[in-house]
Amino acid sequence: MRTGLASGDFASIGECMVELSPTGDGLYRQGFAGDTLNTAWYVRALVSQVGRKVRYVSAVGTDALSETMLGFLSDAGIDTGSIARIDDRTVGLYLITLVGAERSFTYWRNSSAARRLAADTERLRRALDGVGTAYLSGITLAILEPEDRARLLSVLTDFRKNGGEVVFDPNIRPRLWGDRETMARVTTDGYRAATIALPTFPDEADLYGDASPGDTANRIAALGVREVAVKNGPDPVFLRVAGDADATIAARTEVQPIDTTGAGDSFNGGYIAARLAGRSPIEAATLGHAIAARVIRHRGALAPFAAVADLATL
Numbered sequence: 001m002r003t004g005l006a007s008g009d010f011a012s013i014g015e016c017m018v019e020l021s022p023t024g025d026g027l028y029r030q031g032f033a034g035d036t037l038n039t040a041w042y043v044r045a046l047v048s049q050v051g052r053k054v055r056y057v058s059a060v061g062t063d064a065l066s067e068t069m070l071g072f073l074s075d076a077g078i079d080t081g082s083i084a085r086i087d088d089r090t091v092g093l094y095l096i097t098l099v100g101a102e103r104s105f106t107y108w109r110n111s112s113a114a115r116r117l118a119a120d121t122e123r124l125r126r127a128l129d130g131v132g133t134a135y136l137s138g139i140t141l142a143i144l145e146p147e148d149r150a151r152l153l154s155v156l157t158d159f160r161k162n163g164g165e166v167v168f169d170p171n172i173r174p175r176l177w178g179d180r181e182t183m184a185r186v187t188t189d190g191y192r193a194a195t196i197a198l199p200t201f202p203d204e205a206d207l208y209g210d211a212s213p214g215d216t217a218n219r220i221a222a223l224g225v226r227e228v229a230v231k232n233g234p235d236p237v238f239l240r241v242a243g244d245a246d247a248t249i250a251a252r253t254e255v256q257p258i259d260t261t262g263a264g265d266s267f268n269g270g271y272i273a274a275r276l277a278g279r280s281p282i283e284a285a286t287l288g289h290a291i292a293a294r295v296i297r298h299r300g301a302l303a304p305f306a307a308v309a310d311l312a313t314l
Helices: 035-050 064-075 121-127 138-142 146-161 180-193 201-208 213-221 263-276 281-295 309-313
Strands: 009-013 017-024 027-033 054-060 083-085 093-099 102-108 131-137 165-169 227-232 235-241 247-249
Touching (some): 009 035, 027 035, 035 054, 035 131, 035 138, 035 263, 035 281, 035 309, 054 064, 054 121, 121 146, 131 138, 131 146, 131 263, 146 165, 146 180, 165 180, 201 213, 201 227, 213 227, 213 235, 263 281
Parallel strands (some): 009 054, 009 131, 017 093
Antiparallel strands (some): 093 102, 227 235
16 A cells, blocks of 8 residues: 655646636626646645645736736635746636536636746746645646647656656546647656546546546556546546555445536545545545535535535544
């Protein structure tokens, strides 16, 4: 059984966006969210007891909305010192549409500063100083220009070689990619840089033709990933950890969701926080399910810290 993750702080790498979520009667509430920020948010809610700091690695503009976003992150106790400022860019925006509890998204992100978050190799390396575990998603890779994408993966590969842990959720979003071949190739490159993978089975089956979560775990483990937790909606997580027997961890299906936005991201946050605290992968998946079950009872991607903080003792 693997022990907890490397010592040091936690860094999440990606894009935070303005979120417009429906409140009824055609009105929307402005917030801030994005897959890697959502995961960092739930890690932050849970890791203070083990003395880990959470930092966000991204880029924003120099406009008022960017300033408001930075203030929001800082107020939440997330370190913004590794967020670059780009004069001629701003932050992206997305709008949530709900049908029942299921959500769809409309995006405006072409001028997002986060698309240049990996433009400077030395800045990336400095952003990981003092970090033990770095997290990124397939969306992080998808929004970058090819040369910036290669730069980020190279920095993370070196980070891993030097003892850092790299956690990767492919979060496959076909609309962000020019073609399926590039999407599959870059996602595979993301796995090769990772020590822990948190994929979603239906997405992997669609892209790679996997017949079962076990097949997904086999393929990813063969790329050098030591720990794979295959999410599968309301079905159990399939866990493959080098040196351990495979395991399945049931989800909490008794919960009636209000809004499923951020469910997978919050699972990731719970999983990572548990591993940072030295708990086993099985315990981490159990906590991930518990966090997700709480989060889908709230609207929007970010539930208040108080809504999940007690789960740190599970």
